Amino acid sequence: MLTIRPISSDLADVAKTELNEDPYQLKSQLEVLNSWLNECAMLCGTLNDQILLSFLRGCKFSLVKTKEKLSLFYRIRTILRQVVQNRDPFDKHVLQVIKLGVGIPLPETASPIDPRIFIIRVAQFDLEKCSFADVIKIGTMINDIMMRDDDQVVICGMCLIIDLARVTAAHLFQFEMEFLRQVAILYQDASPFRMRGIHILNPPPGLHTVMAIFNSLLSQKNQDKRIFVHGSSLSSLHKHFPREILPTEYDGLLGPIQTCLDFWEMKLRNNRDYLLEMAELRDSQAEEAQRIQLPLKQSVSFRENDFFGIDGSFRKLELD
Structure with a gap:
């Protein structure tokens, strides 16, 4: 059956x-x-x-x-x-990293068969509170739930909005290439989710250097996907994602991004046993x-x- x-x-x-x-x-x-x-x-x-x-x-x-x-x-x-051990969502440190809200899936799409949208706010990664591995851990927890529960992201794929506002050299210095290389395998080759597009917001100076390394971490299939760089223009972003499905912080009508974060904090808590089992x-x-x-x-x-x-x-x- x-x-x-x-x-x-x-x-x-x-x-x-x-x-x-x-x-x-x-x-x-x-x-x-x-x-x-x-x-x-x-x-x-x-x-x-x-x-x-x-x-x-x-x-x-x-x-x-x-x-x-x-x-x-x-x-x-x-x-x-x-990145997959010590992932109890009731643990004080794990909960602290969840509350940072570095990576958050959005609940709405323009069409029920559009790719699921993930907002990655890199500067939310607080160097004094956690490591990059801690941030990736929360991402694996969210993905473990979505690959079981979210048919839309599994069937229609995902789009990333990567917001680089307020990113500093100190953030980038945390990214050891060998670890990034392993994480790229975790999220691309070992994931059932298909990448449908990557949108870069608020790029810092030195973007070309950063993008060259970012592209090198993408599989050949994902390198062939369209990568859009919007600068600081939200109107450019809105040509791809209507305001109705974006949070207030991106001049959207969905409401504050904290609402999405609160939803995922509760969802992670409610799936504690499953997350520990997957670990x-x-x-x-x-x-x-x-x-x-x-x-x-x-x-x-x-x-x-x-x-x-x-x-x-x-x-x-x-x-x-």
């Missing part, structure tokens, strides 16, 4: 035409994945059918690609334990590789031309 929820006719049309979804094949496809996971002794921890369906949709129902993505999902989370997923082979300090590139299958060999940190940058 399938344990997945039905979707609207609009989403079903997108899933069929863009993702090759066939409702009559879902049961057998999920059975294949469940059987495969049961046979993979190194992949520890279970995923329910709804989450497995998210990965199938993210791979356009290629079983081969879905298995590869699931394997990487377990493996990279094992390697990046600092237990691991790849025992990758775990052993870490124990004996096997070099990362031997324990994770990277793309052949990964990230163009960039090393070090943003401390090497010269911002204008």
Whole structure:
């Protein structure tokens, strides 16, 4: 018996035409994945059918690609334990980072089949209160909930609005390239969400240097997506996202962004048990590789031309 929820006719049309979804094949496809996971002794921890369906949709129902993505999902989370462990939303420090509101999904889209919009407010990352890994941890918590609960983002993809207002060199200096490289794999190669566009607001001086490194962290598929730089112009942003679906802070009519943040704080709290359960997923082979300090590139299958060999940190940058 399938344990997945039905979707609207609009989403079903997108899933069929863009993702090759066939409702009559879902049961057998999920059975294949469940059987495969049961046979993979190194992949520890279970995923329910709804989450497995998210990965199938993210791979356009290629079983081969879905298995590869699931394997990487377990493996990279094992390697990046600092962003998936100690994620109790009732923990004082975790709650403090949640309240910063660095990355927040917006509740509305112009159409029910538009990509889900995420606002990333980089300057909300408070260097005195948390590390960059703490910020990424909250992002994984939100994504874990959305890949189980939000059919729209799974089927229609996501758009990022990256607000760089008030970003300083001190923020950029926190970004070690090796860690960024691993996080890029976590959010691109090991995620069921498809990137549909990236919008940059309030870029700082030295944007070209920052963008060159940012682009190098994108997979080839995401490099081919359109990246829009709006400067400080909200009217430019509104040509892509109507004011009705944007928060007040972006001259929108949705209401203050704090309302969205309050909603997600409560949602994370309400899903405490699930989040702790997802923190237990691991790849025992990758775990052993870490124990004996096997070099990362031997324990994770990277793309052949990964990230163009960039090393070090943003401390090497010269911002204008």
